[in-house]
Amino acid sequence: MQDAVWLNANLATLREDGAPYGEIRDGALAVKDGRIAWIGHRSEWTGAAAREHDAGGAWITPGLVDCHTHLVYAGNRADEFEQRLKGATYEEIARAGGGINSTVRTTRAAPEAELAESAARRLRQWIDEGVAVVEIKSGYGLNTVSEAKMLRVARQLGDRVKVKTTFLGAHALPEEFKGRPDDYVALVCDEMLPAVSPLSDAVDAFCENIAFSVKQTARVFTAARNLGLAVKLHADQLSDSGGAQLAAQFDALSADHLEYTNEAGIEALARRGTVAVLLPGAFYFLREKQLPPLGALRRHRVPIAIATDHNPGSSPLTSPLLAMNLACTLFRLTPEEALAGITRNGARALGMHATHGTLEAGKCADFALWEIESPAELAYVAGSNPNAGTVRDGEPVPSA
Numbered sequence: 001m002q003d004a005v006w007l008n009a010n011l012a013t014l015r016e017d018g019a020p021y022g023e024i025r026d027g028a029l030a031v032k033d034g035r036i037a038w039i040g041h042r043s044e045w046t047g048a049a050a051r052e053h054d055a056g057g058a059w060i061t062p063g064l065v066d067c068h069t070h071l072v073y074a075g076n077r078a079d080e081f082e083q084r085l086k087g088a089t090y091e092e093i094a095r096a097g098g099g100i101n102s103t104v105r106t107t108r109a110a111p112e113a114e115l116a117e118s119a120a121r122r123l124r125q126w127i128d129e130g131v132a133v134v135e136i137k138s139g140y141g142l143n144t145v146s147e148a149k150m151l152r153v154a155r156q157l158g159d160r161v162k163v164k165t166t167f168l169g170a171h172a173l174p175e176e177f178k179g180r181p182d183d184y185v186a187l188v189c190d191e192m193l194p195a196v197s198p199l200s201d202a203v204d205a206f207c208e209n210i211a212f213s214v215k216q217t218a219r220v221f222t223a224a225r226n227l228g229l230a231v232k233l234h235a236d237q238l239s240d241s242g243g244a245q246l247a248a249q250f251d252a253l254s255a256d257h258l259e260y261t262n263e264a265g266i267e268a269l270a271r272r273g274t275v276a277v278l279l280p281g282a283f284y285f286l287r288e289k290q291l292p293p294l295g296a297l298r299r300h301r302v303p304i305a306i307a308t309d310h311n312p313g314s315s316p317l318t319s320p321l322l323a324m325n326l327a328c329t330l331f332r333l334t335p336e337e338a339l340a341g342i343t344r345n346g347a348r349a350l351g352m353h354a355t356h357g358t359l360e361a362g363k364c365a366d367f368a369l370w371e372i373e374s375p376a377e378l379a380y381v382a383g384s385n386p387n388a389g390t391v392r393d394g395e396p397v398p399s400a
């Protein structure tokens with residue numbers, strides 16, 4: 001006897017078994033003990049379940065996986081957005097104390113409860129859009145106490161959605177280390193990382209000419225590896241910095257952004273099975289021109305994930321569905337690639353593909369129901385939400 005079964009549903013399993021979207025029309029999906037126990041055509045379902053749900057012809061997809069966010073922070077930067085549109089330059093804003101360091105100041109000053117409250121409020125939209133897993137990075141504390149505070153807040157959000165935390169101490173150089181980047185990297189490696197590793201599932205860094213060099217990033221990754229932590233990288237967003245090669249060299253779970261990655265970098269990702277995470281929200285908000293090398297990623301069969309990159313500076317995007325739409329309109333992904341990017345490959349980018357990202361027997365019963373006529377609609381809608389219910393560990397989630 002199964003705990004529950006969903007009938008009268010079309011299933012987009014996202015399994016790579018040949019059918020587009022891994023689709024099963026008129027399917028049945030049964031759950032037991034929080035896992036998917038049976039999935040297939042309704043005509044083949046002969047089991048029994050304690051509860052029977054009529055999905056009313058809805059589509060069911062795996063719960064969405066947003067594998068790259070900076071969701072915990074205090075304040076916002078709407079004032080800078082407004083100043084820029086009135087003609088202020090980035091340099092003028094930075095000189096007036098704006099930019100990432102303004103978020104660092106507000107986040108350091110914010111009490112933990114206030115950070116948790118604002119992040120939980122934002123997170124409602126992810127839950128409303130069928131998200132099962134969200135990755136949350138630190139990186140606005142930039143000292144041991146404040147980075148730990150951010151990671152604790154992120155972990156607390158795990159009572160509402162599954163959360164993976166990533167330590168991003170090497171996000172930017174804090175003001176008090178101006179001109180001394182190597183001293184700051186030493187602090188990240190020798191003090192911050194050992195202190196926050198129990199709160200972290202992975203370690204990330206921003207490898208870029210305006211942030212940390214390949215050498216400095218490698219030092220952070222070596223320290224992470226010594227603590228047994230997986231790594232991820234903000235790579236080649238603004239220039240070809242060799243970030244993709246570095247990520248591959250350390251067997252990173254993912255290399256993210258990649259607008260400027262060259263072919264050799266993509267080959268390196270392919271060899272190591274590192275996921276390419278594309279972030280169209282930042283590309284859109286910053287009005288970037290350099291497109292990520294989608295053709296080469298496809299040619300080398302690098303798994304492509306899509307994420308919101310939600311953050312107050314470069315991607316205030318709060319909608320995973322809109323991220324899918326932007327991935328299609330701006331980067332020219334197909335709707336199927338976009339959906340795979342925010343399910344199957346998003347899970348892979350977090351090392352969770354054994355339990356999430358596809359609808360398969362044995363995986364966690366985390367899925368979303370949608371009032372749509374075809375799965376392509378999820379990437380097609382720009383600004384509306386056809387979610388008709390979310391199930392976590394086999395139980396319907398009350399709307400947020």
Ligand SMILES: [Zn+2]
Nearest residue numbers: 068070234309
């Ligand atoms: Zn980011």
